[in-house]
Amino acid sequence: MSNDHIVVQLEHVSKVIGGKTIIDDLSFAVKRGEVYGFLGPNGSGKTTTIRMMLGLISMTKGEIFIEGHSIKKERAKAVSYVGAIVENPELYKYMTGYKNLIHFARMSATPVSEERIKEIVKIVDLERAIHDKVKTYSLGMRQRLGIAQALLHHPSILILDEPTNGLDPAGIHELRDYLRKLAVEENIAVVVSSHLLAEIELMCDRVVIIQNGQYVDERTIKGVDTTHQKLPVVIEVDDRVLAKQLLEPYGILSVDLNTVTVELEKGQVPDVIHVLVQNNIRIYQVNTKKESLEDMFLSLTQGGNQ
Numbered sequence: 001m002s003n004d005h006i007v008v009q010l011e012h013v014s015k016v017i018g019g020k021t022i023i024d025d026l027s028f029a030v031k032r033g034e035v036y037g038f039l040g041p042n043g044s045g046k047t048t049t050i051r052m053m054l055g056l057i058s059m060t061k062g063e064i065f066i067e068g069h070s071i072k073k074e075r076a077k078a079v080s081y082v083g084a085i086v087e088n089p090e091l092y093k094y095m096t097g098y099k100n101l102i103h104f105a106r107m108s109a110t111p112v113s114e115e116r117i118k119e120i121v122k123i124v125d126l127e128r129a130i131h132d133k134v135k136t137y138s139l140g141m142r143q144r145l146g147i148a149q150a151l152l153h154h155p156s157i158l159i160l161d162e163p164t165n166g167l168d169p170a171g172i173h174e175l176r177d178y179l180r181k182l183a184v185e186e187n188i189a190v191v192v193s194s195h196l197l198a199e200i201e202l203m204c205d206r207v208v209i210i211q212n213g214q215y216v217d218e219r220t221i222k223g224v225d226t227t228h229q230k231l232p233v234v235i236e237v238d239d240r241v242l243a244k245q246l247l248e249p250y251g252i253l254s255v256d257l258n259t260v261t262v263e264l265e266k267g268q269v270p271d272v273i274h275v276l277v278q279n280n281i282r283i284y285q286v287n288t289k290k291e292s293l294e295d296m297f298l299s300l301t302q303g304g305n306q
């Protein structure tokens with residue numbers, strides 16, 4: 001199956017509770033093999049959206065498809081592809097990790113083989129501790145056991161609501177590593193919600209940002225090839241008129257008092273500097289305008305509702 005395979009798709013989803021619009025026309029799609037961040041300030045509607053993705057609450061408008069199945073029309077089928085931990089997983093502290101998994105496997109609607117349990121234990125890195133009682137586990141280990149439980153039935157998508165809550169930096173680091181491994185090795189979509197940009201940036205391949213229940217932006221975080229991305233480059237020169245003439249072929253965006261802004265690919269920047277220098281233009285500054293995810297998220301969360 002190709003990695004462009006869309007596992008979950010939200011189409012114009014809205015949720016109104018008590019006359020108040022909590023989610024407003026939200027659309028996004030998550031693919032196999034990726035860790036997808038769902039980022040928004042507290043109260044922006046992440047949990048509500050996740051509940052709709054799990055079929056726990058209805059949507060007022062729109063559609064959610066999981067593996068092509070409508071959550072409205074084929075709820076049981078659609079939800080069968082989802083593994084999720086929304087609140088703290090229910091674990092039996094006085095049983096071993098392994099016995100917990102056996103217990104959940106028995107409760108699963110789809111049969112789970114012992115082989116599958118072993119495979120999952122390996123993926124979440126609990127091989128050494130799996131026969132110890134859960135009460136001896138750290139919070140991070142308990143969370144991994146919870147994830148193992150959510151994965152028993154071979155879901156196509158794993159949804160984790162604020163998974164780093166309560167974890168220390170080492171725990172967050174571990175979580176990041178095995179979510180990545182999970183997405184690739186199990187070839188599943190992993191959706192992680194958070195109100196902390198730094199965490200999402202560390203963990204995810206792509207991120208959708210919401211505020212007040214509305215879509216704000218979607219960005220690729222890792223592995224993005226910026227070589228051919230065109231960005232505005234502001235060049236401060238002593239002769240903007242001549243500079244404008246020379247840079248015309250590259251596409252001038254604007255000319256100010258002593259700057260010329262051109263839209264350039266990274267590889268064109270040295271060429272442009274070369275052309276200007278050859279024509280005896282003095283260059284004082286070259287700046288690429290790029291709004292970082294952080295700038296944007298900070299401007300969204302200004303007002304301190306984090």
Ligand SMILES: Nc1ncnc2c1ncn2[C@@H]1O[C@H](COP(=O)(O)OP(=O)(O)OP(=O)(O)O)[C@@H](O)[C@H]1O
Nearest residue numbers: 017018022040041042043044045046047048049195
């Ligand atoms: N059942 C409900 N009735 C009324 N308002 C609700 C209900 N559920 C959620 N809300 C409101 O909807 C908004 C979004 O809540 P939600 O829990 O989805 O946000 P969130 O992004 O998950 O935030 P947090 O990270 O704080 O949990 C909040 O303003 C919340 O008060």
